Amino acid sequence: MATNLDIDLRCPICQEVYQDPVLLRCGHSFCRGCLRRHMDSVEETATCPCCRDGFAEDSLYPNWQLANVIAGLRDLGAGPSMEPGYPHCAKHKRELELFCQDDKQLICYICALAHNHRNHNCVPIDxxxxxxxxxxxxxxxxxxxxxxxxxxxxxxxxxxxxxxxxxxxxxxxxxxxxxxxxxxxxxxxxxxxxxxxxxxxxxxxxxxxxxxxxxxxxxxxxxxxxxxISEIINSEDCHQLLREYVSLKKRSExxxxxxxxxxxxxLGVFYSPLQYGTWKQMKDIIKTVPAALSFDPRTANPKLRVSNFGQMLQYCKAQSQRPDTTERFTKHLSVFASTALSSGRHYWEVNVSEGADWILGVAAGSVNRKVCAVTSPDNGYWTIGHRSGGQYWAYDHKKVAIYPDINVEMIGVYLDYEKGQLSFYDAEDMSHIHTFNHHFTDKLYPYFSISPNAECANPSLQLLH
CATH class of the missing domain: 1.10.287 (Helix Hairpins)
Known part of the structure; x- marks a missing residue:
């Protein structure tokens, strides 16, 4: 119905609802003002804008029937058929029977013909x-x-x-x-x-x-x-639901x-060996010593020399002649401690050369010692390292920078096997550097690696206990 009215009640020239409609002999109707302007725009005999049939100025007839229909539609909402209190269009006083899906609002049929809603998708309320x-x-x-x-x-x-x-x-x-x-x-x-x-x-x-x-x-x-939303749906009040639909939908989205x-x-700092850390601050009250570890020469790379009863590890440019056993590191400048760790709590300290490149931590006994692999947990290593220029790193699943307060000369390493915690400290004051957390299952060995650089041509490590 809305579509037919839209076609029948619009002037072919201005596309608005007829204002003072007039009828030509050919049967086409136009707004009087629109047709006058059309006639003024042509110099010769005027023709119908729809069918091009000629007409004279005195052949314009008022289309009273069409004018009455339009007036009746405009006034229909104020008639006796409207139920008291029923929602109606404030502008046209007509019952709200359509919903404009483009503008999301209730409208009457006259609104559907107006300029604001013309060509919009207007559907019945139900x-x-x-x-x-x-x-x-x-x-x-x-x-x-x-x-x-x-x-x-x-x-x-x-x-x-x-x-x-x-x-x-x-x-x-x-x-x-x-x-x-x-x-x-x-x-x-x-x-x-x-x-x-x-x-x-x-x-x-x-x-x-x-x-x-x-x-x-x-x-x-x-x-x-x-x-x-539930209250408005359960109320079954379609007009209220449609009025508040946009707001409710927006809130829900x-x-x-x-x-x-x-x-x-x-919490890594709290798992530290507290008694030993306190002894560092009050050396006259507590007497605690780190574990007595030693470097295992059977695992040392041929360019690394173990001395001082297993307490000193030093880089040597000239490679020594040593048997290439399965235990020995050949690609990494690395060495294991001689003690395997598979349970309990353990702490050891390592003195590092100033400016040297080093890597410290633990490694699984099963690591491949014949390949050059990244010393990360993915390959069975849990380590931190230092590179020339003051760069410190933790070799986690990816390499991340760590920042000790000062250049560290002595590293403390603390392993709690059952808790799966490996922590590193500045052994001078037991300030916390980094902590790894992992569920250990393999036998672990303290791991050490050194290499020369421009600042330190002959790096060394020393175990302290």
Missing amino acids: DAYMECKDKLKCSITMLQNEVTDRMAMHVSQGGKISHLLDMTESLRNDIAKQFAAMHNFLDNRERAIIKELADEESRVLTQLEENMLTISEDCNMIEAIIQD VIYNVVLNTPVFN
Whole structure:
């Protein structure tokens, strides 16, 4: 019906609803003003803009019937057929029977012919109501899935909090046990470390609790949207639903992925050998020595010389004649310690040459010693290294820069096999450098590598104990 009215009630010249329509002998109607302007624009006999049939100025007849139809349509909404209180067009006083899908609003048939909605996709209210209702139902399903995902995230964050609390509680017990052997002078140090742990726990716990609060607030917002949509759908009020459809749909679509904090548990410093670290600060009270390791000459590259009862490792430019056994490194300038580690806690210290290139850590006993491989966990190595120019690196799954406070001359290495922790320290003051976490299963060996550079032509390493 709207399409037929749009064709029949529009002037062929201005394409608007007829204003003062006139009829020609050929049967075509036009706005009087439009036809006058057409006649003024031609110098010869005027012709019908539709069929080109000529006509004279005195042959214009008012089309009263068409004018009455247009007037009747405009006034139809104010007649007795309109139910009191029924929604109607504020402009044309006509019942709202169409929904403009382009502008997303209720309109009457006269609005559909007007310039604002001409050529728009206007459909009956019932059709629009069912379509929009189905879309909002789909929105509810989507939003319910979002709530489910966020609840799972909420549970996950709770699990991380429990894990954090378990780790920090375990650390408290370990710290208390190590400090039990110390007396009044050590109490201040113990309290300082406990405070550092509490600060770390508080920092990470705060971030995790913020994550939980963010998720809860997000869920509340989504559930509020669901409730608003459900209420308007359950009310079966098609006009209210269509009036608020755009707003509700927009609210249901503006759901962003939750951005959560990713806290890093910086707990490596608390797994350190606390008694020995404290002894470094109070050498007259605690007497603790690192493990008595020695370099294993059977594994040393032919350009490396082991001396001083296995405590000194030095680079030699001239390669010595040594048997090429399966145990020996031939591509890396490397060596193992003679002691295998497969359980327990172990600590050792290494003095490094100033400016030398070196790599320290542990390696699995199964590593291939005949190839030149990156000393990363993917190849069975857990190491840090130094290169000329003051560059320090951790050879994790990818090479990452680390930044000790000063140039390190003595490295402390601490391995807790069962906990899967390997930590490195500046042995002068036990400041933490880097920590690896890994579930160790292979037999491990302390690993050492040195190589010359422009700053240090004859690098060396020395084990201290």
